[in-house]
Amino acid sequence: MIKDHSDIPSLDKRVPGVPAIEPVIFPRLEALYARRSARLEELAFQLVKEAAQTEPSSAEAEEINAGYFSFLSGLVAAQGRLLAGSPLSLAEAEPIRVLLCGKNTSPDIPTQEMLEKSLYWQKAFSTFVDDAGAQLQAETQDALKALALEKPDVLATQAYSLLSGQYDQVDAGAAVFLWAALSAFWAQAIALLADEDKALKQRRSEGGACPCCGAPPSGALVLTGDREGLRYLQCSLCETRWHKVRATCSVCDATDHIDYWSFENTNAPIQAETCGDCKSYVKLFRLDRDPVLEVLADDLATVVLDAALEDQGFIRAALNPFALPA
Ligand SMILES: [Zn+2]
Ligand SMILES: [Zn+2]
Known part of the structure; x- marks a missing residue:
């Protein structure tokens, strides 16, 4: 069952006494994606069951909702497969190390240029469109595939808008794929960099944003x-x-x-x-x-x-x- 596969690593018990509260905890990403995907599918199943017991007028809305949960479950599973099949290298994590800039609090925000030069998340976007995108309507799939074939600056512009909260500048339907790709890039990079640099484990939040990437x-x-x-x-x-x-x-x-x-x-x-x-x-x-x-x-x-x-x-x-x- 899900509860036996927590993505939160156990405390290191080799240190005796009362353990100090860790400022940050990095997840076991593989387990996180597996848990999230399973939970989304479980909730989709619950929605289908509820739709069967509800009045026909609201049943359709619940079925559409269930379909979205199921699609997301597939997208998160694709993030897991990326991790297993094409893990990020330390060299590819370098642009994110630069953003951390050795400080102990808020990192710098990524520039459009940095996003354009980081090809890992762009390839991930394309992979997710081919993989999880297959569940979507043909028209949406075609639009996403066309976007995946665009030059890196087009994708980087959309990613930059997304990360800076200008959601109306992002193609409808593309946002969730872009986020999945950017998130798989950032999460792997932070995990790799934390192995290299113990100071990352001591970072503290300023103003409610993530101390490792600045996102809410x-x-x-x-x-x-x-x-x-x-x-x-x-x-x-x-x-x-x-x-x-x-x-x-x-x-x-x-x-x-x-x-x-x-x-x-x-x-x-x-x-x-x-x-x-x-x-x-x-x-x-x-x-x-x-x-x-x-x-x-x-x-x-x-x-x-x-x-x-x-x-x-x-x-x-x-x-x-x-x-x-x-
Ligand atoms: Zn308040
Ligand atoms: Zn973060």
Whole structure:
């Protein structure tokens, strides 16, 4: 089962005494992709079951939704196959090492030129279009294939827009493939560089962005097992988790007006943590209450909670690459 294959590495128990809280935890990427893909497929299956029990008027919407979860499961599986078949080399990770620039906090943001010269993610994009893209309608597939054949500067322009939050500048349908390719590039690069440079394990977040790549989090986790009760934010791009003391706003660091919301009882495994000071919120995935939860998949499955919070005037501080704002 999924819970036996956590992508969070165990603590190093060779050091006696109370373990220090690690500022960042790098995932076991292979396990992360396998878990995420399996969870997306499981949620797709649940949606199909719900569609069968619902009224015909809403059944169609649930089936379309299930189809999207299933497509995403295939895309994440393709990320896993890339990792196994064409892993990133240390030389290919060099442009990302340059962005880290030896500092201990926020890295530099990538330039369009850096994205244009980094061919690894561009090849990954093309591979994902051929692989997971086969599940899409012919018209969407053709548009994606045409984009994959464009010169590197065209893809780099779109990738740059995506990473700088200018979503309206990115071709519809291409964004999720671009993110999957960029994310597989960044996540492997950070893992390789962390093996080389121990200082990467000590990086700390500034202003709520990932300390290793500068991207926003996709959500927060409360861990279980060796790290029971510790809270980490998970990066939407490089998949690094960084520590954040619980009941502290992930955006403004305030602690005075933090509240927890859910549709269930107070022991709900998924809650929204709101900050009354800056009006932001992130979803909290309590692995200590349900270890099968996966940030991206379960975030997408709980969009009704986002709608309810936005009605209350809160602004989402997290980014899910599977549900980018239009
Ligand atoms: Zn990151
Ligand atoms: Zn705040």
